[in-house]
Amino acid sequence: MADVLEKKKVTEKKVAEANKYDKATYLRWLEVMYRVRRFEEKGLFAYSQQKIRGFFHVYIGQEAIAGGLATGIRPEDKIVTAYRQHGIALTRGLDSKSCMAELYGKETGCVKGKGGSMHFFSAQHNYFGGNGIVGAQIPIGTGIAFAEKYKGTDNLCVTMFGDGAARQGALYESFNMAMTWKLPVLYICENNMYAMGTSVKRTSNVHDLYKVGAAFDMPSESVDGMNPESVHEALQRAAAHIRSGKGPYYLEIKTYRYRGHSVSDPAKYRTKEELETYKEKDPLVIIQNKILKNKIASQAEIDAIVDKINVEIDEAMEFAENSSYPLASELYEDNYTQKDYPFITD
Ligand SMILES: Cc1ncc(C[n+]2csc(CCOP(=O)(O)OP(=O)(O)O)c2C)c(N)n1
Numbered sequence: 282m283a284d285v286l287e288k289k290k291v292t293e294k295k296v297a298e299a300n301k302y303d304k305a306t307y308l309r310w311l312e313v314m315y316r317v318r319r320f321e322e323k324g325l326f327a328y329s330q331q332k333i334r335g336f337f338h339v340y341i342g343q344e345a346i347a348g349g350l351a352t353g354i355r356p357e358d359k360i361v362t363a364y365r366q367h368g369i370a371l372t373r374g375l376d377s378k379s380c381m382a383e384l385y386g387k388e389t390g391c392v393k394g395k396g397g398s399m400h401f402f403s404a405q406h407n408y409f410g411g412n413g414i415v416g417a418q419i420p421i422g423t424g425i426a427f428a429e430k431y432k433g434t435d436n437l438c439v440t441m442f443g444d445g446a447a448r449q450g451a452l453y454e455s456f457n458m459a460m461t462w463k464l465p466v467l468y469i470c471e472n473n474m475y476a477m478g479t480s481v482k483r484t485s486n487v488h489d490l491y492k493v494g495a496a497f498d499m500p501s502e503s504v505d506g507m508n509p510e511s512v513h514e515a516l517q518r519a520a521a522h523i524r525s526g527k528g529p530y531y532l533e534i535k536t537y538r539y540r541g542h543s544v545s546d547p548a549k550y551r552t553k554e555e556l557e558t559y560k561e562k563d564p565l566v567i568i569q570n571k572i573l574k575n576k577i578a579s580q581a582e583i584d585a586i587v588d589k590i591n592v593e594i595d596e597a598m599e600f601a602e603n604s605s606y607p608l609a610s611e612l613y614e615d616n617y618t619q620k621d622y623p624f625i626t627d
Pocket residue numbers: 363365413414415416442443444445446447473475476477542
């Protein structure tokens with residue numbers, strides 16, 4: 282992290298003045314966000330060595346959302362999201378070793394090496410995974426929320442999607458059903474301004490995507506997604522509303538990805554100036570500056586967190602490298618819950 286922090290200048294006004302939360306919360310945000318950044322930077326390195334193959338979409342720049350999710354909802358709440366999902370899985374508490382092994386396609390991965398970068402999953406962590414079909418998880422999350430209501434729990438289902446998915450018909454159908462039945466679902470649009478190379482401005486005359494909620498009378502807000510503090514606050518507001526039985530809530534979290542859509546994207550559709558503007562709002566830098574400026578913790582305490590995560594991710598890589606690939610004979614295992622699924626042929 283040292284170089285991430287040294288290279289970036291952050292204007293003082295980006296640092297909120299007062300401490301609203303305790304020291305442990307600020308340090309937790311730093312730790313969660315740095316874990317995601319380090320995990321993906323190391324993953325990109327392994328990808329460049331062809332140790333990781335296939336699709337690979339990183340979250341770098343968007344980590345404040347993972348940070349907010351670590352504190353703003355409960356571990357019993359469910360989450361389902363799209364394919365840009367390593368950071369969400371990690372913030373749910375999936376072990377970095379099992380996530381890194383999954384990227385490597387190894388049998389020790391969180392889905393035994395059969396999912397890869399887009400398809401982490403862990404029922405134990407209430408993480409219903411990454412989905413590769415744009416918008417497919419919106420009705421799935423709505424259904425998970427229905428199940429929670431049916432079972433009479435106090436849990437909500439956080440259903441996340443990108444700005445590109447926000448124009449899918451499935452979203453409108455799900456919003457309508459969720460409001461009609463007052464389902465405990467928190468919809469989050471991570472608006473990073475681009476769907477592959479297509480900017481939000483090219484796909485609709487409505488650029489503030491939270492406004493879509495108004496058509497359904499769904500409470501909807503726009504949130505600063507470059508700061509875990511604002512994400513946390515919005516999540517708590519939304520969760521309180523949902524848990525009171527009033528039904529869904531929609532947050533459009535405005536964020537930015539520093540890398541291309543996936544590893545193969547040179548991102549020529551945006552200017553260097555635009556990228557630099559957002560790098561000045563780097564959530565990791567913002568939170569570290571706040572911690573230091575407001576004397577929440579010392580530089581030594583920050584360094585200790587950074588060192589701990591560096592070791593954790595190095596160990597995760599070693600674990601992934603030393604693990605075995607799944608056996609070919611297990612190809613058809615774990616794909617279907619129905620044991621006698623009749624449509625498999627050799
Ligand atoms: C139904 C469907 N259409 C097209 C694609 C190809 N595709 C993959 S990612 C993507 C862009 C989605 O962008 P967004 O929802 O904003 O998510 P982001 O990548 O920005 O996180 C597209 C069009 C797909 N996977 N599924």
